[in-house]
Amino acid sequence: MFEDKKIAFIGPGMMAQAMISGILRNKLAPAHNLLVSGPRQERVDELQEKYGVLPFTINAEAAALADIVILSVKPQRMEKVLEGIAGKLKPGVLVLSIVAGTPIKKIRGALDVPAIVRAMPNTPAQIGQGITVWTINNGVSDEQKELARQILMALGDEVFVEEEDFLDKATALSGTGPAYVYLFMEAMVDAGVHLGFSRRIAEKLVVETVRGSVNFYDLHDEHRHLARLRNQVTSPGGTSAEALYYLEKAGFRTALSRAIWAAYERSSSLGKNK
Numbered sequence: 001m002f003e004d005k006k007i008a009f010i011g012p013g014m015m016a017q018a019m020i021s022g023i024l025r026n027k028l029a030p031a032h033n034l035l036v037s038g039p040r041q042e043r044v045d046e047l048q049e050k051y052g053v054l055p056f057t058i059n060a061e062a063a064a065l066a067d068i069v070i071l072s073v074k075p076q077r078m079e080k081v082l083e084g085i086a087g088k089l090k091p092g093v094l095v096l097s098i099v100a101g102t103p104i105k106k107i108r109g110a111l112d113v114p115a116i117v118r119a120m121p122n123t124p125a126q127i128g129q130g131i132t133v134w135t136i137n138n139g140v141s142d143e144q145k146e147l148a149r150q151i152l153m154a155l156g157d158e159v160f161v162e163e164e165d166f167l168d169k170a171t172a173l174s175g176t177g178p179a180y181v182y183l184f185m186e187a188m189v190d191a192g193v194h195l196g197f198s199r200r201i202a203e204k205l206v207v208e209t210v211r212g213s214v215n216f217y218d219l220h221d222e223h224r225h226l227a228r229l230r231n232q233v234t235s236p237g238g239t240s241a242e243a244l245y246y247l248e249k250a251g252f253r254t255a256l257s258r259a260i261w262a263a264y265e266r267s268s269s270l271g272k273n274k
Helices: 014-025 041-051 059-064 075-085 104-111 123-127 142-153 165-175 177-195 199-218 226-232 239-249 252-272
Strands: 007-010 034-037 054-056 068-071 094-097 115-120 130-136 156-160
Touching (some): 007 014, 007 059, 014 034, 014 123, 068 075, 094 142, 104 115
Parallel strands (some): 007 034, 007 068, 130 156
16 A cells, blocks of 8 residues: 555654554555654664664655655644745645644645644554544545554554544543553552552552553453443442542542643644644
8 A cells, every 4th residue: 555655754753753663563665665854864864774764854855755744743843844845745645743733724724735634642652552543634535544544553543533623632631641640650659659668669569550450451341331340349348449439539530530621721722823
C-alpha cells in the first residue's frame, strides 16, 4: 500500500520516531521512502543512522517530495511550520497532524490542501501500545483514510470519530491520561513509603499492581463493567471497602472528573485561539 509513497515527518521528536519505528516494524514502507525534517542536523542524522530514513533540515524540501506529510511539531511552533511549507506541497497530498490544539480548519486555511487527518495519540504510542483518536475532513478519500489508519495503527490501537470536537475530548481523557495514572501511582508509592517500605519496593509493588490489574481486565469480556472487577476485591467490611470509603469521602471521582473536564476546556480554548 505504501511502496510507492513517500512520507515526510515535519518534526523529528519522540512521537515521530515512534511512528517511524512502527512503520518499519510493520513493514508498511521502506526506510528510503521516509523523510524526516527538523532544525537540528544532529537529530535528523541520528534518525538516519538508526532507521535509514532521509534527513532534512528545511521542512519545505522534505514536504515537497512527500505524498503524505505528517505534522509532528510542538504546538507553539505549528504556525511557523505551516507558513514554511505552504505552497510547497504536491497535488493530492495527504496531511496528517498529531499536533494538539490546531484544528483542521486552521491547517486547511494555511496549506490550501483538501485532504487532512487530525489525530491525538498518547505517550504509550512510543512503545507501540498507545491509543489514538482521529478524524478526517471531507477531502480525504477512502484510500487516504485507510493509509492514515495503517500509519496510526503502527502506534497501537486507534479509534475513528466523525466529529473533530472529540479530539479535544480525547486530549483530556487519553492524551493527558498517562499523567493522571502516574500521579495516582506516585501517590500510592508515597503511601507505601509512609507505611515503611523502601521506595524501591513500594514502586515495584505499585507498578506490578497496576500492570497486573490492566492485564486481568484484558482477560475478561470487553463489555464487562469495571465496577464488577472492583467488587471482586471488595469484601464487605474488609480493607478494600474501608479504603474505598475514604476515597469516595474525599471526592476522588469528582476531583478526577473535574480535572479531565478542565483539560478539555483548555484544549478547546487553545484551538479557538488559533
